[in-house]
Amino acid sequence: MEKIILDVDTGIDDALAILYAIESKRLDILGITTVNGNVPLDFVTKNTLKILQLADRRDIKVYPGAKEPYLREAEHEYHVHGTDGIGNALDDMEVTMKLETSFAPDFIIESVKKYPGKVTLVMVGPLTNLAFALKKAPEIKDKIKRLVLMGGIVSKAGYGNKLPTSEFNIFADAEAAKVVFHKGLDITMVSLDVTHQTKLDMSHINQLKGTKYFDYVKNSTEVYRLYGEKLYGKNECSLHDPLTIGYVLDETFLETVPVYVDVETQSPLSYGQTIADFRGQLGKSPNMKVCVGVDANRFVDDFINTLKR
Ligand code: BDR
Ligand code: CA
Numbered sequence: 330m331e332k333i334i335l336d337v338d339t340g341i342d343d344a345l346a347i348l349y350a351i352e353s354k355r356l357d358i359l360g361i362t363t364v365n366g367n368v369p370l371d372f373v374t375k376n377t378l379k380i381l382q383l384a385d386r387r388d389i390k391v392y393p394g395a396k397e398p399y400l401r402e403a404e405h406e407y408h409v410h411g412t413d414g415i416g417n418a419l420d421d422m423e424v425t426m427k428l429e430t431s432f433a434p435d436f437i438i439e440s441v442k443k444y445p446g447k448v449t450l451v452m453v454g455p456l457t458n459l460a461f462a463l464k465k466a467p468e469i470k471d472k473i474k475r476l477v478l479m480g481g482i483v484s485k486a487g488y489g490n491k492l493p494t495s496e497f498n499i500f501a502d503a504e505a506a507k508v509v510f511h512k513g514l515d516i517t518m519v520s521l522d523v524t525h526q527t528k529l530d531m532s533h534i535n536q537l538k539g540t541k542y543f544d545y546v547k548n549s550t551e552v553y554r555l556y557g558e559k560l561y562g563k564n565e566c567s568l569h570d571p572l573t574i575g576y577v578l579d580e581t582f583l584e585t586v587p588v589y590v591d592v593e594t595q596s597p598l599s600y601g602q603t604i605a606d607f608r609g610q611l612g613k614s615p616n617m618k619v620c621v622g623v624d625a626n627r628f629v630d631d632f633i634n635t636l637k638r
Contacts, residue, residue, distance in 0.1 A: 338366025338454030346570035362433035366454035368414035394433030395457040398502035418549035434462035453570035460505035481603030500601030516617035523623035530565035584622030587615035
């Protein structure tokens with residue numbers, strides 16, 4: 330089984346990604362690291378513990394990470410994810426699981442050193458924890474198997490979800506993304522170009538009736554689906570973070586191409602933009618794979634079927 334560390338800013342779709350990873354039963358989850366993002370770190374961590382309790386996987390360890398971005402001020406997404414980050418769907422659940430005391434970047438460093446060349450980092454929030462890990466222990470860059478991240482937008486400038494050209498995870502910590510992108514890691518960036526094509530609606534959720542996840546998925550995604558309805562006219566939400574897990578489970582869900590990508594950190598108009606040089610105009614070698622196609626229906630079916638098991 331592939332060893333992964335899952336880095337999250339839980340978040341409605343992060344929670345769905347955690348459940349998908351767990352229920353696939355095909356990933357060796359070494360630990361889950363949390364990061365400031367959709368909501369402040371304390372909410373993120375609490376939500377993550379609640380999701381593990383819901384899944385009855387108290388054995389999976391959770392490591393708290395960065396409270397603030399690498400350099401900039403934090404900005405949150407309450408209007409997308411609700412006041413607690415998971416649509417208040419587990420307000421009545423008490424957190425009884427214990428949190429680990431190691432700092433997430435240290436856990437990443439230790440794990441990568443313990444299993445050189447074997448650990449896949451799956452990061453579905455801002456890249457702050459990895460930027461800190463690489464700063465503290467630059468030598469780990471050659472020991473990370475690969476990084477699969479949810480973030481960015483490359484071929485659909487104008488359709489960002491934070492600024493016209495910027496996606497939230499990269500926007501939330503563009504300086505961290507800049508650090509991570511230029512370290513020579515094996516990176517796949519699962520961007521809005523493809524995640525915006527993967528939609529979850531009530532017809533999918535109804536397929537979960539009779540499982541322990543039906544109420545949670547229905548209630549937690551309500552605010553997120555309403556947000557989608559306001560923006561795009563349909564009561565549905567994008568499966569950004571689950572698609573990133575989907576790619577780790579089955580690469581054929583996505584079509585990728587190698588390309589050089591850099592991040593804008595100076596302009597207020599396009600802060601956090603991921604600029605892909607498809608024509609090689611900058612003369613740089615590709616530093617990641619970006620996604621140019623998705624088998625959306627097959628992926629959404631797999632996601633639902635996995636949660637149904
Ligand atoms: C990303 O930003 C967050 O709101 C989601 O959890 C996802 O990781 C999408 O842009
Ligand atoms: Ca996320």
